[in-house]
Amino acid sequence: MRSRNHGLRSYQVGRLKLRVVVPVTGWQEAFNSIAWMVRIDPDDQNNLTKTSAADAFQIRSVSTTRFVGKLGQVSTATMNQISDALIVTLGLYS
Numbered sequence: 001m002r003s004r005n006h007g008l009r010s011y012q013v014g015r016l017k018l019r020v021v022v023p024v025t026g027w028q029e030a031f032n033s034i035a036w037m038v039r040i041d042p043d044d045q046n047n048l049t050k051t052s053a054a055d056a057f058q059i060r061s062v063s064t065t066r067f068v069g070k071l072g073q074v075s076t077a078t079m080n081q082i083s084d085a086l087i088v089t090l091g092l093y094s
Contacts, residue, residue: 018061022082027051036089038081040074047072054078056085 024040027050031037036056042048054074074082087093 017064019064019067020059021062022054022056022086023058023060024048024052024054027053036085038078038085040078043075045072046074046078054082054085056082056089059086059089 027039031039031053038054038056040046040048040052040054042050042052
């Protein structure tokens with residue numbers, strides 16, 4: 001994505017040069033009660049400069065040409081929380 005946009009992206013699936021991304025935004029305490037907002041605290045692995053949130057309700061497909069470089073990586077625990085938020089958002093639970 002452009003350097004001003006941040007998001008968590010998926011691995012390539014199929015032949016389209018697209019990735020599914022979960023946008024990251026600044027954290028607000030009001031997000032505590034929202035199931036699709038996942039808190040991400042800054043650390044050396046994700047390279048965030050402030051507490052942020054992955055917004056699973058705003059997922060979208062983005063062309064790979066918009067990615068300029070990898071800024072960081074979330075932990076496995078955080079990725080699992082984001083996966084759970086996507087399951088709720090998309091109604092994939094049984």
